[in-house]
Each structure stands twice: as C-alpha cells, then as structure tokens.
Amino acid sequence: MKLIKIMIPSWKCKEVGIIVILGALLIVRTLMSIWLADVNGRVVKAIVNRDLKMFIYRVSLFLVYFRYLYFSYLRYHLQQLIRQSIMVKKS
Numbered sequence: 001m002k003l004i005k006i007m008i009p010s011w012k013c014k015e016v017g018i019i020v021i022l023g024a025l026l027i028v029r030t031l032m033s034i035w036l037a038d039v040n041g042r043v044v045k046a047i048v049n050r051d052l053k054m055f056i057y058r059v060s061l062f063l064v065y066f067r068y069l070y071f072s073y074l075r076y077h078l079q080q081l082i083r084q085s086i087m088v089k090k091s
Helices: 002-007 014-049 052-090
Strands: none
Touching: 014 052
C-alpha cells in the first residue's frame, strides 16, 4: 500500500491519466484483435468460395491493421512513460 501511495499520490496526478488512457487503449486493442480475427475468417471464406471480388475487398480491410500496429506502439510508449515516472518517484 505504501508503494501505491508513492506511485500515485493523488487522483489528479499525471500517472493516473496515463493509466486510464492505457486501460482504454488495451480495451480498443482487444476489440481490434477480435475484429481482425473475424476479417481473417472472412478472407479464408472468400478463398474457399473462389470469390475474387470479395477476396480483394476483404484483403483491403487489412489496411486497418496498421491502426492496430499504431495502438501497439502507443501502448508501449505509455508503459515506458509510467515506468520512467515511477522510477523517478522511487529515487
């Protein structure tokens, strides 16, 4: 409990905001993972049905995958900010 009070002295500090944003980011990333799995299944279905138009359309949806990579990078960056902030407060 003492460690938590050192890391987060009040609800108005910067670390709380970062943790809230990180939590929201993880929820969005999970939803995007579920969506991406669905798109993968639909691409396979288009291949099995030999529907070229649908296949091209479904593959084009993979461009959204770049947003997924951005969220992963942003999550990593926020984790580093939290780590740095905690290390400064501990010392």
